[in-house]
Amino acid sequence: MTKRWKSSVTAFLGMTALAMTTGAATAQDEESIKIGFAIALSGWMAAYDEEPYNAARQKIEEINAAGGLLGRQIEYQVIDTKTEPTLAINSASSLVDWGADIIVVSGDYDTGSPAAFVAQNAQKVAISFGASDPKMGVQGVGPNVFSAHTAGQAAGIVMAEYAFKELDYKTAYMLEDLTMEATKSSCAGFVAAWENAGGTLVGRDTFQGKDPSIAVQITRLKSLAETPDFLFMCSSLPQGPIAVRQLRAAAVDLPVLSDTGMSGNFWLSSVPGLKDFYVPTLMAIDEEDPREEIRNFLSAYQERWGQTPSTEFSVLGYCTIEQWSRAVELAGSVETDAVVEQMNQFKDEPITCGPTSYTDEVHIQVSRPQLITRVEDGAFRPVGVFQNEFVPDLGLLLRTGQ
Incomplete structure (x- = not known):
């Protein structure tokens, strides 16, 4: 934790009233x-957080209804x-x-890592949606912190292959958006995998999210020999x-391949007639997903919340609780060291989001199969599940030297 964050904790404790909600089984006690x-x-x-939170609560309710975790009910609180x-x-x-x-934190490094640092310093497990x-x-x-998602590099790698x-x-x-670390990671993965596959990169350009126009970048693209x-x-x-x-x-009118951050049908109406546009994603919502475990999740979500999720990221909340509770069961304890030891041994662990693996150095997914979708008739439609063969090393994951 930086000194600035430490001082912020002191300054803000007791000064900011936050909305706080608690949920649990009927009996909420010290056990x-x-x-x-x-x-x-x-x-x-x-x-990005609200629907994963709903899915996480859904999984907690399922565990409690089945007798709890280690024979104990789960209580939760959100701030x-x-x-x-x-x-x-x-x-x-x-x-x-x-x-x-355990502390579950936001599904983005920039907004979630401050809370994760607090959990790490308190010797608690933290998982980002x-x-x-x-x-x-x-x-x-730190070593107690994980992400339930796939590394940004893997999205670029999958699309390159x-x-x-x-x-x-x-x-x-x-064309690289420099606004977020995640998008820069995706481009880094694409370049590495594209070169590894034998493809040729004829040019590259950048833009910022705050830029109202990319006319200059388009001119350079259209002027290529x-x-x-x-x-x-x-x-x-x-x-x-x-x-x-x-x-x-x-x-x-070139085919455009993008990364996970561009999934979701809700924005497609802003580009009428869009076609030849591909993204890797976690699951299909409006079309039948080819994987039974995802279809079961969506059916249960619909029954619990009265509607289907609007974003593919929702399933990550379910998987966050699923994988942590799996590690707790294997450890026979909620103690941090025991749970982390079990998670570090996950090797293609069958989780709803897909085979899940961690090591003591890599706490994010780097080769989980992803669903490729393509825009057709105003909606993303599944093409098939694809798994990358090229696996990023630690240097690529941390973008060493970039």
């Missing part, structure tokens, strides 16, 4: 297992971080004081759709 959520239920990050890093520190500190056995930055782990925060092997593309141009087979764009919402709309408006 309950406690799960704390320091996540965003307001602010821009709520779009809204409001997408504010300083409030994330305060939230996690309050949950540690409450006696949480969906951070795709590998620094949400041993090297960036899919383009080369399945679509038979040989030349690429890359050789037209590439496709464009790889590592970006996220909301800047990604804005860039796609400008590309198509400028008659750049």
